[in-house]
Amino acid sequence: MIAVHIIIVVFALGLILKETQAWGYKNGILHNSIWLEQAAGVYHRESRKGRYQLTYKEAKAVCAYEGGTLATYDQLEAARQIGFHVCAAGWFAKGRVGYPIVKAGANCGFGKVGIVNYGYRLNKSERWDVYCYNPNSKECGGVHTDQEKVLQSPGYPDEYPDEQICYWHIRLRYGQKIRLHFLDFDVEDDTDCLSDYLEIYDSYDDISGFAGRYCGDELPEEFISTGNVMTLKFRSDSSVSAGGFQLHYIAVDSSELSNNETST
Numbered sequence: 085m086i087a088v089h090i091i092i093v094v095f096a097l098g099l100i101l102k103e104t105q106a107w108g109y110k111n112g113i114l115h116n117s118i119w120l121e122q123a124a125g126v127y128h129r130e131s132r133k134g135r136y137q138l139t140y141k142e143a144k145a146v147c148a149y150e151g152g153t154l155a156t157y158d159q160l161e162a163a164r165q166i167g168f169h170v171c172a173a174g175w176f177a178k179g180r181v182g183y184p185i186v187k188a189g190a191n192c193g194f195g196k197v198g199i200v201n202y203g204y205r206l207n208k209s210e211r212w213d214v215y216c217y218n219p220n221s222k223e224c225g226g227v228h229t230d231q232e233k234v235l236q237s238p239g240y241p242d243e244y245p246d247e248q249i250c251y252w253h254i255r256l257r258y259g260q261k262i263r264l265h266f267l268d269f270d271v272e273d274d275t276d277c278l279s280d281y282l283e284i285y286d287s288y289d290d291i292s293g294f295a296g297r298y299c300g301d302e303l304p305e306e307f308i309s310t311g312n313v314m315t316l317k318f319r320s321d322s323s324v325s326a327g328g329f330q331l332h333y334i335a336v337d338s339s340e341l342s343n344n345e346t347s348t
């Protein structure tokens with residue numbers, strides 16, 4: 085009995101390690117991408133103008149806009165302990181600046197692991213990114229391992245709110261693929277989908293495996309993943325909403341698919 089428990093624990097640990105080691109580069113920064121945007125309600129934001137553009141006052145406003153607050157040191161550390169790693173300095177509570185490092189690297193965090201802490205800043209006009217905390221912002225996104233599920237835009241069937249960023253990570257068993265099928269789709273339309281969009285990544289994260297960006301009111305085509313993971317990213321900007329979307333995914337066995345392919 086004890087042996088079985090140990091095996092289960094070791095297996096679970098193996099899974100956690102595997103996830104925290106899903107590293108990748110984005111904008112030249114090494115990220116632990118699976119937990120990139122949401123870990124225990126803590127998330128990183130930069131200004132729409134780019135990196136390191138927010139004064140302390142603006143940083144507070146960014147978090148407040150989404151119904152959150154600046155993360156405290158303890159919240160940032162709790163997130164770090166489950167794999168939240170971002171190599172970008174941001175404001176957090178009480179006018180402090182720092183960032184969470186899980187994996188030591190030469191280009192980030194001076195080779196240290198932990199919260200790299202720049203301390204309390206005297207000059208609140210300095211410009212950094214920000215770490216917010218909002219435990220209730222989980223309506224959108226999340227990690228999904230069910231064999232089948234319906235996912236939808238925040239607030240659906242009502243119009244989605246402005247200023248949303250949601251990541252859905254779908255992860256099924258090895259040997260399975262994910263078949264995605266859209267039931268409803270209405271996202272603010274513009275050329276190149278620069279305002280609001282839904283993106284599909286045939287991958288664990290939004291760094292590799294880009295498979296399409298969608299807006300407007302045409303149903304995107306059915307999509308089948310290459311492997312057992314997929315990431316969906318939804319973003320809405322600061323104005324003009326729409327009906328949103330609803331989609332259904334279901335697990336398919338790779339063998340089932342390849343049989344059908346060879347038989348045609």
Ligand SMILES: *[C@@H]1O[C@H](CO)[C@@H](O)[C@H](O)[C@H]1NC(C)=O
Pocket residue numbers: 207208209210211
């Ligand atoms: C505070 O920081 C801003 C932005 O870096 C800078 O322009 C300003 O001169 C600083 N003020 C003081 C008193 O050092």
Ligand SMILES: *[C@@H]1O[C@H](CO)[C@@H](O)[C@H](O)[C@H]1NC(C)=O
Pocket residue numbers: 336340341344
């Ligand atoms: C493969 O073909 C079988 C029998 O024709 C069908 O029942 C099954 O749904 C197909 N699977 C896929 C993934 O298309």
Ligand SMILES: [Ca+2]
Pocket residue numbers: 272279280320321322323324325
């Ligand atoms: Ca919009």
